[in-house]
Amino acid sequence: QKEVEQNSGPLSVPEGAIASLNCTYSDRGSQSFFWYRQYSGKSPELIMFIYSNGDKEDGRFTAQLNKASQYVSLLIRDSQPSDSATYLCAVSRTGFQKLVFGTGTRLLVSP
Amino acid sequence: GAGVSQTPSNKVTEKGKYVELRCDPISGHTALYWYRQSLGQGPEFLIYFQGTGAADDSGLPNDRFFAVRPEGSVSTLKIQRTERGDSAVYLCASSSGSEGGYTFGSGTRLTVV
Numbered sequence A: 001q002k003e004v005e006q007n008s009g010p011l012s013v014p015e016g017a018i019a020s021l022n023c024t025y026s027d028r029g030s031q032s033f034f035w036y037r038q039y040s041g042k043s044p045e046l047i048m049f050i051y052s053n054g055d056k057e058d059g060r061f062t063a064q065l066n067k068a069s070q071y072v073s074l075l076i077r078d079s080q081p082s083d084s085a086t087y088l089c090a091v092s093r094t095g096f097q098k099l100v101f102g103t104g105t106r107l108l109v110s111p
Numbered sequence B: 001g002a003g004v005s006q007t008p009s010n011k012v013t014e015k016g017k018y019v020e021l022r023c024d025p026i027s028g029h030t031a032l033y034w035y036r037q038s039l040g041q042g043p044e045f046l047i048y049f050q051g052t053g054a055a056d057d058s059g060l061p062n063d064r065f066f067a068v069r070p071e072g073s074v075s076t077l078k079i080q081r082t083e084r085g086d087s088a089v090y091l092c093a094s095s096s097g098s099e100g101g102y103t104f105g106s107g108t109r110l111t112v113v
Helices: none
Strands: A011-014 A019-025 A032-038 A045-050 A054-058 A061-066 A071-076 A085-092 A105-110 B005-007 B010-013 B019-024 B031-037 B044-050 B053-056 B065-068 B075-079 B088-095 B108-112
Touching: A011 A019, A019 A085, A019 A105, A032 A061, A032 A071, A045 A054, A045 A061, A045 A071, A071 A085, B005 B088, B010 B019, B019 B088, B019 B108, B031 B075, B044 B065, B044 B075, B075 B088
Parallel strands: A011 A105, B010 B108
Antiparallel strands: A019 A071, A032 A045, A032 A085, A054 A061, A061 A071, A085 A105, B005 B019, B019 B075, B031 B044, B031 B088, B044 B053, B065 B075, B088 B108
């Protein structure tokens, strides 16, 4: 079992729809959870982090965490073609030590 | 600097050669990280520095890989006797050490031929 699992996709959604990206993790000691966006040929860019169970919203993005189910998700509302990228889920036992990344989910938003 | 700077952006080397990859973190950031990313994979942790010392080097794959950060700022990742399997994008990141994730540089694409 991989430490962080993501569906590789691609996940295809039409412009304006909600994109839902999911991630599960195996280490119950994980305390910090991150979503990074990576455009092709570029380095990962931090979108959001979440530490507590529940939802955290930032603009069009909502991160959801359920530690009991070891599940993290990212919702993107009003998806835009510019959101087309690979979304990487990462977890850590603390917020500033090593991150364990999933393989990423490729999102395609069609105009 | 404004962001994490990595040089060179691309490096092609022959199998068996020695390479050095450089990372210049965001000014004032005490924590520095090295990852490598192969095609279709997420970044894989290599080593983490807090100040000058390696706080966690558990991700270094073998003793051909070594990293230093002598003055607590710039770091160099050194790879000896390179192998074709070392080909990847090597990413550096830095943070202030507080919670909230960290910022990656643009990476060095290493190709071993």
